[in-house]
Amino acid sequence: MNFKCISDLKSNLSTEYNIDPGLIDIVPELCPRDQGMDLTVNCFRLARQFKSNPVDLAKKVVDFLNSHSETEDVECVKAFVNITLTAKALYRDTVAVEQAILDDGLIPASDQEKILIEFSAPNTNKPQHLGHIRNNVLGRALCALFSRVGHDVTAVNLVNDRGIHICKSMLAYQRFGANKSPSDSDKKGDHFVGDFYVKFEREFQKQLDKIREENASLHDQSNQALFLNTEIGKAARELLVSWEKGDREVMSLWKLMNSWVLEGFNQTYERMGIQFDHTYFESDTYKLGKTLVLDGLEDGIFNLTADGAVEIDLTDVGLDKKVVLRKDGTTVYITQDIGTTFQKYSDHAPDRMLWIVGDEQIYHFKVLFAILQKMTLTCSDNLMHIPYGMVNLPGGKMKSREGTVVDADNLFDEMAELAHASTTERCRSSIPENIEERAEKIGMGAVKFMLLKVNAKTTLTFDPEASIKFEGDTGPYVQYAYARIASILRKFERENNNSNRKIDWEKLDSKEEKFVALQCARYGAVLKKSAADCDPAYLANYLLDLTKNFNRFYKNHSVLSAKNGSLKITRLELCKRVQIVLKDGLSVLGIETLEAM
RNA sequence: GCCUCGGUAGCUCAGCUGGAUAGAGCAAUAGCCUUCUAAGCUAUGGGUCACAGGUUCGAAUCCUGUCCGGGGUACCA
Numbered sequence: 179m180n181f182k183c184i185s186d187l188k189s190n191l192s193t194e195y196n197i198d199p200g201l202i203d204i205v206p207e208l209c210p211r212d213q214g215m216d217l218t219v220n221c222f223r224l225a226r227q228f229k230s231n232p233v234d235l236a237k238k239v240v241d242f243l244n245s246h247s248e249t250e251d252v253e254c255v256k257a258f259v260n261i262t263l264t265a266k267a268l269y270r271d272t273v274a275v276e277q278a279i280l281d282d283g284l285i286p287a288s289d290q291e292k293i294l295i296e297f298s299a300p301n302t303n304k305p306q307h308l309g310h311i312r313n314n315v316l317g318r319a320l321c322a323l324f325s326r327v328g329h330d331v332t333a334v335n336l337v338n339d340r341g342i343h344i345c346k347s348m349l350a351y352q353r354f355g356a357n358k359s360p361s362d363s364d365k366k367g368d369h370f371v372g373d374f375y376v377k378f379e380r381e382f383q384k385q386l387d388k389i390r391e392e393n394a395s396l397h398d399q400s401n402q403a404l405f406l407n408t409e410i411g412k413a414a415r416e417l418l419v420s421w422e423k424g425d426r427e428v429m430s431l432w433k434l435m436n437s438w439v440l441e442g443f444n445q446t447y448e449r450m451g452i453q454f455d456h457t458y459f460e461s462d463t464y465k466l467g468k469t470l471v472l473d474g475l476e477d478g479i480f481n482l483t484a485d486g487a488v489e490i491d492l493t494d495v496g497l498d499k500k501v502v503l504r505k506d507g508t509t510v511y512i513t514q515d516i517g518t519t520f521q522k523y524s525d526h527a528p529d530r531m532l533w534i535v536g537d538e539q540i541y542h543f544k545v546l547f548a549i550l551q552k553m554t555l556t557c558s559d560n561l562m563h564i565p566y567g568m569v570n571l572p573g574g575k576m577k578s579r580e581g582t583v584v585d586a587d588n589l590f591d592e593m594a595e596l597a598h599a600s601t602t603e604r605c606r607s608s609i610p611e612n613i614e615e616r617a618e619k620i621g622m623g624a625v626k627f628m629l630l631k632v633n634a635k636t637t638l639t640f641d642p643e644a645s646i647k648f649e650g651d652t653g654p655y656v657q658y659a660y661a662r663i664a665s666i667l668r669k670f671e672r673e674n675n676n677s678n679r680k681i682d683w684e685k686l687d688s689k690e691e692k693f694v695a696l697q698c699a700r701y702g703a704v705l706k707k708s709a710a711d712c713d714p715a716y717l718a719n720y721l722l723d724l725t726k727n728f729n730r731f732y733k734n735h736s737v738l739s740a741k742n743g744s745l746k747i748t749r750l751e752l753c754k755r756v757q758i759v760l761k762d763g764l765s766v767l768g769i770e771t772l773e774a775m
Numbered sequence: 776g777c778c779u780c781g782g783u784a785g786c787u788c789a790g791c792u793g794g795a796u797a798g799a800g801c802a803a804u805a806g807c808c809u810u811c812u813a814a815g816c817u818a819u820g821g822g823u824c825a826c827a828g829g830u831u832c833g834a835a836u837c838c839u840g841u842c843c844g845g846g847g848u849a850c851c852a
Contacts, residue, residue: 210795222794222833232794232832258795301852341852402851487850504850511852540779541847567780568845600814620814632788635780637845639787648814650800651788658814666811719789722799733807733816753811775814 179699180282181206181217181271183248183263190242195228202227208696209260216268216692221257232257268692269683272699273755280762282702284328285709292330294526295321297534298452301338302439303347304372306446307576308569308584308640309536315629315768316566317534318452319714322766327709332526335454336518339436340461343375345417348431349410350374350381360438366587368442371435376578381410422508446586449622451768456525458518464509467517470553471502479552492548500545515546516553523555530560532712537565537635564712567637569629584640593621596646597654601775616772620654623769627653630767631718651722653769656760659725659732661775663757666737668773670750679743681751690731694752697724701759705766714767721763728756 184206192199204224206217221236228235236257243252243259248267253260263271273279297317300306306314317333325331351374360370382401385408390397396404405411420428447453471488474480480490480502488503502513522531533543543563551558568575569584576583598617602609610616624646631651632638648654686692700720708717737753740746761771 213795218795220794223792255795338852343852483850485850489850498848501850506850508850510850536846537780538846539852542852565780570845572786597814604812604814636788637781641787644787644801647801650814652800652814654814655800658812662812662815669811715789719799722789726799729815730817732811736811738811775812 179206179272179696179703181263182267183243183246183261184217184219186246187219187239187242191228191238194238195230197228206261208693208700211693213255213260214689215251215253215260215262216696217261217263219259219261221259225257265684265687265692269686269695272695273752274683276755276758279698279701279755279759282699283326283705284702285706287328290328290330291529292332292527293324293530293532294332294334294522294528295324295532295534296334296336296522297321298447298454299336299338299535300443301343302368302371302436302443303343303375304578305366305368305442306586308586308589309576311450311586311589311625312566312569312629312638313534313536314447314450314452315626316564316634316714318450318768319630319766320532320534320564320712322768323705323709323714323717326762326766327705329709332455332528333453334522334526335457336463337440337457337459339459340421340464342414342418344432344436345414345421346378346382347371347375348428348435349414349417350378351435352431360442366442366445367438367440368446369587370442371439378410378414379578382408385410449587449590450626451622451770458521460514460518463518463521464514465517466521467513467515468503468507468509470516470520471513474553490549490552492545492552495548495551497545497548500549502549512542512546512549515542516549519546519550519561520555523557527556529557530562531557532562532564534564534566537567539563540565562712564634566634570637570639572639572641584642589625590621593625593646594618595621597621597624597648600648604775610774616775619770619772620648620657620775623653623657623764624648625653626767626769627656627718630714631722633713633715653764654775656721656725656764657769657772658775659728660757660760660764660771661773662732663728663753663760664773666750666753667757669738673738679747681748682744683748685745685748686752688731688735690727690734691749691752693727694724694731694756697727698755698759701763705763717763718767721760721767724756724759724763728753 184204188199188202188204191197192202204219206219209215209218219239221239222232224239225232225235233256236254236259239259240252240254243249243261248264249261250264251262295317297320298310298314300310321331321333351371354377355374360367363370365373386401386404389404389407396407406415417428421432471480475482475488480488483489483501483505485505487501487505489499489501491499493499500512501510502516503509519531522528535543540563547558547561547563550561570576571582571584573582594617597620598613601613601616601620628640629638686695701724704717704720708714735749737746737749740749764771
């Protein structure tokens with residue numbers, strides 16, 4: 179939003195108060211709807227910059243703007259200066275230049291960075307659920323957002339493909355799998371493997387119950403503590419040992435099962451519109467972590483504990499001591515992150531590295547960053563963990579044991595089905611040919627928007643009953659506005675009334691039209707703030723606002739039956755601006771637009 | 776215990792670099808389809824912004840304390 183009268187005000191005040199104009203920042207806000215004017219300059223806030231009394235300053239601002247040729251009306255309430263602009267100035271400074279609306283979202287070249295973002299990071303033992311979708315959708319949106327404002331973004335996945343959890347599903351497959359493959363059962367590979375993980379857990383639980391029954395003294399011990407007391411737990415551990423030794427048969431099963439899972443994940447990623455520039459595998463990087471730690475031990479960054487484990491003392495930076503290699507020499511969770519991070523740095527040399535990982539790992543990342551700093555990773559001052567909250571169900575957490583996990587693929591299917599039913603209902607007489615495609619876009623739009631409109635860090639509640647609607651603050655609501663505009667444009671073309679009328683913005687004199695224009699002009703600033711705050715929700719909520727304003731305009735002013743050709747053409751132009759912003763904004767959120775709904 | 780994030784309408788959430796009478800959506804109620812798609816629009820009701828202090832001309836927003844909830848505090852991942 180760059181209004182001439184505001185920049186003139188800035189020069190005027192800088193002279194008046196003898197302050198360098200570069201130090202003055204006047205950001206006008208949209209005037210609250212019920213005030214009926216266009217812009218507001220908040221002199222309470224502005225007064226601080228001039229170390230002046232808000233009311234006195236407001237008086238000066240009013241005097242200046244009153245005499246400005248581009249204002250129609252200026253009012254002062256307390257120290258809020260409300261401005262009504264001339265139509266000419268308003269549209270010139272908001273929507274007249276299409277490209278300017280989009281370009282306003284770009285940050286200066288000097289602020290552009292090379293950013294590496296790691297997200298998704300799935301385990302290859304079971305299919306992804308709603309919690310993972312939140313991660314994926316958020317990560318994808320942040321990548322698009324950073325890239326949209328001008329950063330150079332590299333998206334990276336880290337596949338968690340080794341460890342005891344992987345061995346559990348492998349063991350169950352060995353016992354119950356009968357050498358079948360996903361294609362035999364017509365299942366996606368990740369679901370196929372996940373079923374064996376569940377089988378393992380069931381068998382383990384059965385054995386646990388038996389052990390506890392037979393030995394009352396074990397009653398109070400946790401499942402994990404009793405893991406090796408069970409036959410199947412012991413067997414899984416042995417499998418892990420064989421894996422680490424590189425046993426040929428075990429490795430080949432591991433590779434086979436992982437390939438099934440990854441094939442399944444790829445389908446899900448594709449459906450979500452997610453691509454990675456690089457995929458790392460923990461099975462490749464954990465050894466590098468160990469090597470780096472051993473080097474660091476020689477350099478005195480790490481030290482040996484009495485029983486032979488390797489640890490680092492972080493008490494000088496307000497954290498605790500942290501073990502990075504067990505006394506038996508095996509790596510722990512954080513060790514592979516150390517290895518992966520150095521690997522990522524040497525592959526891509528980013529200015530900044532981000533991790534999209536759940537908020538339960540905030541402490542983990544604090545420790546990781548402190549370690550990397552001590553190991554003097556080049557960009558260790560620019561490491562950021564972007565935490566997000568869990569997705570709960572109305573009854574509480576999702577629990578796989580109780581079967582209350584919202585499976586990603588199922589959810590997508592259900593949403594698409596509902597969108598399909600809804601479209602069929604609406605179109606009764608003429609079911610569109612591309613109904614499947616439409617239903618998919620609408621269903622996915624609904625899921626993604628639902629996850630992105632809420633601030634990432636809040637723990638969100640997913641109510642399957644309520645969240646499945648396509649009305650109100652939803653993705654389809656925004657998509658629908660886009661489709662309506664597309665429909666207007668089509669009809670206009672069909673009627674072929676391309677009279678040589680000129681665009682005349684001054685014809686748009688209603689408050690609905692002005693609000694739409696003003697709202698469009700905010701887009702660039704919204705993108706920049708959204709990116710700076712790493713918060714796609716801000717953008718999502720803006721798109722809802724813009725859509726709401728557009729719908730009010732749509733309801734009150736017909737485009738195609740406008741009084742005269744010039745008005746029609748100009749309203750059409752305004753619609754195009756809205757359409758462009760909606761498409762651009764939705765695409766950042768990973769949501770597709772439809773030409774008809 | 777300590778650390779951390781939260782508590783805003785019946786429900787789900789905005790608002791939080793202090794500023795106008797606290798906003799949306801859902802749900803409820805009442806309207807609007809011979810006019811560009813009603814997945815829409817309009818209206819009504821609904822709030823001691825957890826509680827108590829403090830700072831300020833002004834606090835949902837900042838500070839302190841209390842209560843309640845999530846998460847963390849592993850040689851688990």
